Amino acid sequence: MLWEATLQRARLLPEAELHEQVNGEWSFGETQRHLLLAGDAWLGNAVLEEEAPYHPWGLPAGGMPPDAMAKLGLIPDATPTLDDVLGPRLARMATMRRVVRELRLAELHRVCGRKPAEAYPDGQYVVRRCLSVVLREEAEHHRYAVRDLGVLEADT
Numbered sequence: 001m002l003w004e005a006t007l008q009r010a011r012l013l014p015e016a017e018l019h020e021q022v023n024g025e026w027s028f029g030e031t032q033r034h035l036l037l038a039g040d041a042w043l044g045n046a047v048l049e050e051e052a053p054y055h056p057w058g059l060p061a062g063g064m065p066p067d068a069m070a071k072l073g074l075i076p077d078a079t080p081t082l083d084d085v086l087g088p089r090l091a092r093m094a095t096m097r098r099v100v101r102e103l104r105l106a107e108l109h110r111v112c113g114r115k116p117a118e119a120y121p122d123g124q125y126v127v128r129r130c131l132s133v134v135l136r137e138e139a140e141h142h143r144y145a146v147r148d149l150g151v152l153e154a155d156t
Contacts, residue, residue, distance in 0.1 A: 002138060002139070002142055003093075003138075003142060006142060006145055006146055006149065007086070009149050009153070010028055010082065010145075010149060011082070012153075013149075013152055013153070013156065014156075015081060015082065017152050017155075017156065018082050018152075019079070020152065022147075022148040022151045022152065023148075023151075025144060025148065026059075026144075027148075028082070028145055028148060028149065028152075029080070029081075029082055029085060030059055031141050031144065031145050032082065032085045032086065032089055033057050033058060033059035033080070033085055034058075034059045034060070034061065034137075034141065035089060035137060035138060035141055036055055036057060036058045036059070036085060036088055036089045036092060037054070037055075037058030037059055037060055037074070038133070038134055038137040038138075039089070039092035039093065039095075039096060039134055040053045040054045040055055040058050040092065041053070041054070041058075041116035041117050042116050042130040042131070042133045042134045042137075043092065043095065043096055043099065043130065043131070043134055044092065044095075045114055045116055045117065046112040046114050046115060046116045046125050046130045047099065047112055047127050047130045047131065048095075048099070049112070049113050049114055052073075054072045054073050054074060055088045056073050056074055056075045056078065057074075057075065057078050057080050057084070057085055057088070058072075058074050059074070059076060060074065060076070064119055065119070068117070068118060068119045071118065072117060072118075096131075096134060099131070100131065103127075103131075107127055108126070108127050108128040108131075109126055109127070109128065110126060110127045111124050111125070111126055112125045112126065112127060112130060116130070116133075
């Protein structure tokens, strides 16, 4: 798992440091919250069409209006601990692994019945695109998290 060693490193730091932003970027905790939302939106809502896919601790990228966040049930000002966020996040990651493991070629081309969230433009979102967004978000934010952990560890 991409995040396993990174999460072990993060747990060696004091909890407060996991909520410190490095160079104006999201903190480690905020990154985990954002990835929770990415999985909820692109996998839970769009691909799986779950009735209530959004966890309140999900954190959208800038630009989502407060009323749109409220409509999804998000609490952007929440201050959950890393372990609080990792519970639902690891569950969503397990769902992603299951979906990919069981995926059939024809399913990749299926048009999702929902877009990731109401704020997204109308259009066709196919399963292939939605899953690739989740994977890209995981890879890119992992890269940022590893970079920022290095800074936090050096400061400790």
